[in-house]
């Protein structure tokens with residue numbers, strides 16, 4: 606669906622399509638444990654978050670140089686633009702690369718190169734969000750933020766991702782305080798597989814402005830009331846939820862109930878190369894499976910621009926919102 610929208614929950618490493626993975630593997634002399642792109646695509650079947658993460662980290666071995674990261678981001682931005690994305694706030698996982706010996710500067714400068722020309726090339730404005738891997742230590746997160754200091758001009762926010770259960774937000778209090786002191790905005794994954802309590806911690810202890818996923822707030826009416834009252838945006842990823850079995854089928858997705866409750870929902874693609882679709886595909890999928898009408902879809906698109914970190918450029922936000930209002934559904 607070409608409805609103008611902002612993508613606020615997108616892991617750039619999760620946009621690695623099998624074709625690009627093989628091309629980069631060949632260029633960098635990396636051997637993948639799959640013979641063909643078909644064989645690799647067939648491996649994109651997951652039982653849960655962990656089984657996905659295992660393949661996801663294995664494939665990252667092909668990303669080595671600035672050019673690789675620039676090519677990855679450029680390929681994503683082209684696909685996103687083709688599906689109506691006008692603004693993208695893009696996550697990256699520096700620790701997944703520094704652990705393999707790729708310097709953080711290579712990652713940020715490579716991504717940054719694609720992002721800074723994105724508006725001209727693809728008509729998509731961008732921001733970059735540095736995510737900490739929550740299954741690693743709080744010390745490692747602090748070291749990562751420290752290593753990113755020379756590149757802060759390219760980074761607008763910090764986030765928290767990867768295996769959620771057993772790694773509550775409170776573990777990262779110190780690094781979020783340090784990020785605040787550096788003037789960075791704050792988001793965190795919470796309530797995807799983890800309990801509603803993790804959403805409260807992300808709000809109260811980390812001070813996040815948006816909650817990534819946040820699906821399990823629906824188990825806690827008091828928390829829902831708070832999220833509605835404070836208009837906290839939730840970055841939902843419907844196709845991801847089905848692939849990782851957070852919900853059984855798309856028809857079971859709580860999105861309609863969440864909208865009816867007045868939650869500030871947005872629809873995003875998470876790791877689109879692995880989960881069967883980009884932002885527009887996710888809009889198409891929820892429209893079809895959940896019978897969302899034009900006004901609900903328009904609300905989701907409007908919500909995405911309202912939740913974007915565009916406070917420094919309200920003129921741009923207003924322009925995007927006007928595009929949403931002007932969009933004609935067929």
Ligand SMILES: [Zn+2]
Pocket residue numbers: 614616766794817875
């Ligand atoms: Zn995510």
